[in-house]
Structures are given as structure tokens and as C-alpha cells.
Amino acid sequence: MHSTINAAETAGSGTGTVAEIIDVGNYTYLRLEEQGIWIAASRLPAAVGDKVKFSGGAEMRNFHSRTLDRTFESIFFVQMAHRVGQDVDNIHRAAKEAEGHGSEKMALTKSVSVQAPAPGEISPLADGKTIADILERSVQLKDQSVSLRARVIKVNQNIMGKNWITLQDGTGTKPNNKLIATSSELVSPGDLVVASGVLRNDIDIGSGYTYKVMLENTTFSQHNVAP
Structure with a gap:
């Protein structure tokens, strides 16, 4: 089965509670409870129950993961994802340090x-x-x-x-x-x-x-x- 990218869905963003999580190589796949959708982001330390905010998502339909041998009817590959109230504070401190203010x-x-x-x-x-x-x-x-x-x-x-x-x-x-x-x-x-x-x-x-x-x-x- 081949995957196709929906060009109209290039601004996927939101916040949701992690209901299921799968780490695959450099990616983390997350199923979000409220939206009932899957997102994929660069490896993200998260656990079931965490709140996650994401942005810059591009939807892929009928995406088949050969590693998992599983086809996702719809999944959003996102540019940015983080645990609400946790990683954001860390990266803000990191950026302040980089600018010499921390x-x-x-x-x-x-x-x-x-x-x-x-x-x-x-x-x-x-x-x-x-x-x-x-x-x-x-x-x-x-x-x-x-x-x-x-x-x-x-x-x-x-x-x-x-x-x-x-x-x-x-x-x-x-x-x-x-x-x-x-x-x-x-x-x-x-x-x-x-x-x-x-x-x-x-x-x-x-x-x-x-x-x-x-x-x-x-x-x-x-x-x-x-x-």
C-alpha cells in the first residue's frame, strides 16, 4: 500500500494527551486521545498521560511503516513537538544560555x-x-x-x-x-x-x-x- 501526502493538511497543530506511544528509530509515534489522531515527531521522551503540543504537521494517508509492519490510515509528521510545561522550559533556558543571558x-x-x-x-x-x-x-x-x-x-x-x-x-x-x-x-x-x-x-x-x-x-x- 502506498502513502500519499495531503497537501491541504500542512498546518496540523494542537495539544493532546498521549494515549499510546511507539519509538521507532529516530522517531516517536504518538496517538493523541482527544483528537484521535497519530503524530510522528523526532525522538521525544514522553509517556502515556503526558500532554503534548505539536505544530507544523503534514498529513500522510495510508502510511505504511515497514519497521512496524503497520499501516496508519492517517498520521501527521510534525516539525515540532514537546511535552507541555516541561521541555519548553528547558529549551528556553538553553536558548538564553546560547545568547549569554543564562x-x-x-x-x-x-x-x-x-x-x-x-x-x-x-x-x-x-x-x-x-x-x-x-x-x-x-x-x-x-x-x-x-x-x-x-x-x-x-x-x-x-x-x-x-x-x-x-x-x-x-x-x-x-x-x-x-x-x-x-x-x-x-x-x-x-x-x-x-x-x-x-x-x-x-x-x-x-x-x-x-x-x-x-x-x-x-x-x-x-x-x-x-x-
Whole structure:
């Protein structure tokens, strides 16, 4: 049986109580009690009875999971999902730390002193972008794949099932000189990387916390560890 994506259902969002949960590889499948629907998100630590908020869902009909040998009549693959009142507070603290405003250290933060790159220190990719480019043209670049060369400034691990990575490349003017990337991959502070991901705008993670620009589903290559 083949799955088809319903283009009209690209804004699936809401809040529900977890009635059933299945972890499959890097994904978590959740059946939500109130809506009676299934959603799939990046690996999410959750349990039956938890309240989960989700957004950015695209519906797939007759989706067959070969791993589970099961066909879902309807399932929403969502961009963002988190446990209400729990993970949101953690990621907000992580973002504040990344911006240098937090005083409380998270247990899963890989925190070392990394000096921000000086202007011109990091050569941009020939066919890529800079952080200044991305922030200035975020509306035009929305939902597009972009690549850049940058240094890893801070890493916050395993929040909402992802690693949250702060990048700088020596372009832009504070505070618009940093880019947060989310990824299932793990890099280390100080690494010089080529980051490739999908640019998202106006990310709402709930409880009033939004991010104007974020790089999602990021992959990293050409790692050069700083001395």
C-alpha cells in the first residue's frame, strides 16, 4: 500500500494527551486521545498521560511503516513537538544560555569557552550562505535548504529529542550574528563545520516562546576540531 501526502493538511497543530506511544528509530509515534489522531515527531521522551503540543504537521494517508509492519490510515509528521510545561522550559533556558543571558547551567550542555570568530576569519562556502545573509534574507529563504561554514559556539543536548547548536561565522552584528540549528547529529563546541539544513521562520515552541529564524534537520560535514 502506498502513502500519499495531503497537501491541504500542512498546518496540523494542537495539544493532546498521549494515549499510546511507539519509538521507532529516530522517531516517536504518538496517538493523541482527544483528537484521535497519530503524530510522528523526532525522538521525544514522553509517556502515556503526558500532554503534548505539536505544530507544523503534514498529513500522510495510508502510511505504511515497514519497521512496524503497520499501516496508519492517517498520521501527521510534525516539525515540532514537546511535552507541555516541561521541555519548553528547558529549551528556553538553553536558548538564553546560547545568547549569554543564562546563569544556570544545564546538565546536558557541552559548555566550554569558545571565542567567537572574527570578521573574515571563516571563509564562506562558494555556493553557500553566511549567517548575515540568512538573517537578512530569512523571508525569501523560508523553507529552503541552505548551507554555511561556521564555528560551533555551544551545544545543548537532547532537548525535545534534538541537539540545539549555536553557530557563528564572524558575520552579522550582535545580537544578529548567531544562528541556532537543531539536529540529531552531535558536534562539539569549537568545531569548524559545514552545516546544511532547512531554514524555518517564526518557530513557536509553546508557552509564548518563539524563534524568528532556525535551521532544522541540520547535518554537519567537514569537521575540523579547533586546537
